[in-house]
Amino acid sequence: MEKKVRVRFAPSPTGGLHLGGVRTVLYNYLFARKHGGDFVLRVEDTDQNRFVEGAEQYIMDCLHWCGLEPDESPEKGGPHAPYRQSERKYLYYEYAQKLVDAGYAYYAFDTTHELEKMRTDFRKDEHSVPQYDQNTRMHMRNSLSLSQEEVVHLLEKNTPYVIRIKMPEHRTITLTDMIRGEVSFDSSLVDDKVLLKADGMPTYHLAVVVDDYLMKITHAFRGEEWLPSAPVHILLWEYLGWKQDMPEWAHLPLILKPDGNGKLSKRDGERLGFPVFAMNWTDPKTGDTSKGFREMGFLPQAFVNMLAMLGWNPGSEQEIFSLQELVEHFSIERVHKGGAKFDFEKSKWFNNQYIQRTDNETLAKLALPYIEAGLRKSGVEANVDMDLLQRVAGLVKERCTLLPDFWEQGHFFFATPAAIDVAAIKEKWNGQKQQFFAEWADSLESYTEWNEKALETGFTEFAAQKGLKKGELMLPLRIMLVGGKFGPGVFAIAELIGKEETMKRIKSLHL
RNA sequence: GGCGUGUUGGUCAAUCGGUUAAGACGCCUCCCUUUCACGGAGGAAUGACGGGUUCGAUUCCCGUACAUGCUACCA
Numbered sequence: 001m002e003k004k005v006r007v008r009f010a011p012s013p014t015g016g017l018h019l020g021g022v023r024t025v026l027y028n029y030l031f032a033r034k035h036g037g038d039f040v041l042r043v044e045d046t047d048q049n050r051f052v053e054g055a056e057q058y059i060m061d062c063l064h065w066c067g068l069e070p071d072e073s074p075e076k077g078g079p080h081a082p083y084r085q086s087e088r089k090y091l092y093y094e095y096a097q098k099l100v101d102a103g104y105a106y107y108a109f110d111t112t113h114e115l116e117k118m119r120t121d122f123r124k125d126e127h128s129v130p131q132y133d134q135n136t137r138m139h140m141r142n143s144l145s146l147s148q149e150e151v152v153h154l155l156e157k158n159t160p161y162v163i164r165i166k167m168p169e170h171r172t173i174t175l176t177d178m179i180r181g182e183v184s185f186d187s188s189l190v191d192d193k194v195l196l197k198a199d200g201m202p203t204y205h206l207a208v209v210v211d212d213y214l215m216k217i218t219h220a221f222r223g224e225e226w227l228p229s230a231p232v233h234i235l236l237w238e239y240l241g242w243k244q245d246m247p248e249w250a251h252l253p254l255i256l257k258p259d260g261n262g263k264l265s266k267r268d269g270e271r272l273g274f275p276v277f278a279m280n281w282t283d284p285k286t287g288d289t290s291k292g293f294r295e296m297g298f299l300p301q302a303f304v305n306m307l308a309m310l311g312w313n314p315g316s317e318q319e320i321f322s323l324q325e326l327v328e329h330f331s332i333e334r335v336h337k338g339g340a341k342f343d344f345e346k347s348k349w350f351n352n353q354y355i356q357r358t359d360n361e362t363l364a365k366l367a368l369p370y371i372e373a374g375l376r377k378s379g380v381e382a383n384v385d386m387d388l389l390q391r392v393a394g395l396v397k398e399r400c401t402l403l404p405d406f407w408e409q410g411h412f413f414f415a416t417p418a419a420i421d422v423a424a425i426k427e428k429w430n431g432q433k434q435q436f437f438a439e440w441a442d443s444l445e446s447y448t449e450w451n452e453k454a455l456e457t458g459f460t461e462f463a464a465q466k467g468l469k470k471g472e473l474m475l476p477l478r479i480m481l482v483g484g485k486f487g488p489g490v491f492a493i494a495e496l497i498g499k500e501e502t503m504k505r506i507k508s509l510h511l
Numbered sequence: 512g513g514c515g516u517g518u519u520g521g522u523c524a525a526u527c528g529g530u531u532a533a534g535a536c537g538c539c540u541c542c543c544u545u546u547c548a549c550g551g552a553g554g555a556a557u558g559a560c561g562g563g564u565u566c567g568a569u570u571c572c573c574g575u576a577c578a579u580g581c582u583a584c585c586a
Contacts, residue, residue: 012586047585112584128512129582162584180516189514190582197584204586228515228581251516254579258522261578309535313524317534336524338517339579346523346536356549399548409547424546471545478546486547 005037016281297403417483
């Protein structure tokens with residue numbers, strides 16, 4: 001019988017969750033759902049120096065916002081709890097010790113200074129950087145180079161030590177990656193990675209193998225930056241005697257900066273003016289806040305859809321996918337090998353597409369906070385009629401790419417425009433027009449039917465009566481009602497703001 | 512420097528050896544709209560470069576270049 005699919009997202013709680021991280025979550029989630037498997041969230045908090053308060057909760061909040069809920073997590077628990085590596089600390093030592101006993105790993109007593117010295121002393125030329133490996137390990141202080149008595153003595157004295165893997169000399173280690181196919185490494189070129197740190201915590205290398213085994217992970221997705229250390233992990237699976245249970249690997253491509261080169265970083269977002277994190281992230285130490293897609297006004301569905309298409313595509317022309325559709329169409333084999341430059345313009349396009357497809361009632365709820373904030377900012381009492389907001393949302397949604405645009409595009413429905421772009425009509429303005437509008441405004445009083453159609457008909461007839469071209473009057477009317485050259489049809493606007501307000505706005509224009 | 516990975520238009524990308532090399536974003540032109548958008552029509556790449564293999568290569572192989580990742584008691 002096939003093993004049940006189990007995947008995991010294993011972030012370090014060190015800061016905000018960026019695009020690449022969310023995409024890794026997404027691919028994990030899609031794969032799990034597609035194969036009826038489990039999606040586990042495991043927190044890799046083994047580095048006490050980099051631990052950031054609140055980061056774990058923040059990550060879970062991001063997953064929740066995106067609608068990518070894990071089946072097992074520190075919060076939810078599950079059959080393999082605990083899901084926080086710091087709470088699993090006691091587990092790892094046993095396996096590290098097992099490796100030492102079997103001769104696959106060794107104790108190393110070197111101090112930071114000794115390591116630094118080795119790296120300068122063994123420097124072969126200007127450019128090469130020596131590493132702790134088969135060429136240097138016998139020159140260091142470890143259980144391979146020291147006599148057994150010395151080792152025992154050091155251990156008894158409680159000398160701080162780490163446990164390092166002993167990389168074999170000449171082995172070609174091959175892994176079959178679901179995205180890249182076969183990738184080979186020469187074991188003698190890989191260094192003796194630290195497995196267990198002096199503080200008793202495992203490094204990523206040990207922890208990921210032990211936990212993936214214990215949690216019965218069948219498919220391991222992670223960023224491409226892990227590919228170089230994959231041979232260490234494969235060896236560990238073998239040395240621990242678990243080779244038949246090793247998950248299938250998939251190393252995901254990186255998300256790159258839109259301009260220049262390199263992978264996308266927090267800095268790029270600040271520099272180029274777009275978010276890099278899923279939600280706002282405030283560093284508790286510096287107090288600095290980095291913008292998030294959520295706060296910028298993205299719909300989570302659009303954000304997720306955009307991310308899915310960054311490095312994967314279904315092979316068809318379809319671009320808009322619900323999460324359910326993504327689950328149906330997703331295949332890890334169609335994930336790209338190469339990194340993709342992030343394009344914020346395309347992200348905005350996705351958001352606009354989603355806004356257009358969202359029903360007015362939902363949109364009104366989403367837009368409400370922005371409308372209220374806008375009103376408060378303009379000193380108007382924020383008492384928004386939800387019924388009106390729904391109709392407004394329907395009218396302006398195709399010109400909104402981000403949620404705050406609902407205020408930009410619709411503020412004049414809720415408050416008399418503060419700024420009137422008189423310059424737009426000043427040149428062609430004259431007394432005749434001034435009079436026309438004054439008279440039309442008065443005639444509005446007698447309208448029994450107040451709707452777009454009646455207004456337009458009435459306006460057209462009135463213009464004809466006065467011998468004026470309707471076309472010359474449309475822009476002025478818009479400026480009076482809206483304040484600028486934008487927005488939905490003028491008569492639809494007049495219908496919504498009502499008779500009284502329409503008359504008031506027309507009459508208040510003086511130039 | 513070493514090792515790994517990658518390279519189709521400005522960007523995301525289809526093509527699993529034979530097509531006029533899809534489509535989307537962005538850009539430009541036009542239509543619709545006497546606003547702005549949405550929507551619609553159209554315009555712009557010969558596939559990093561050089562060798563092979565093949566009747567035939569963007570698609571397979573090799574080299575070069577470039578890009579990118581790793582090279583921590585960080586993940």
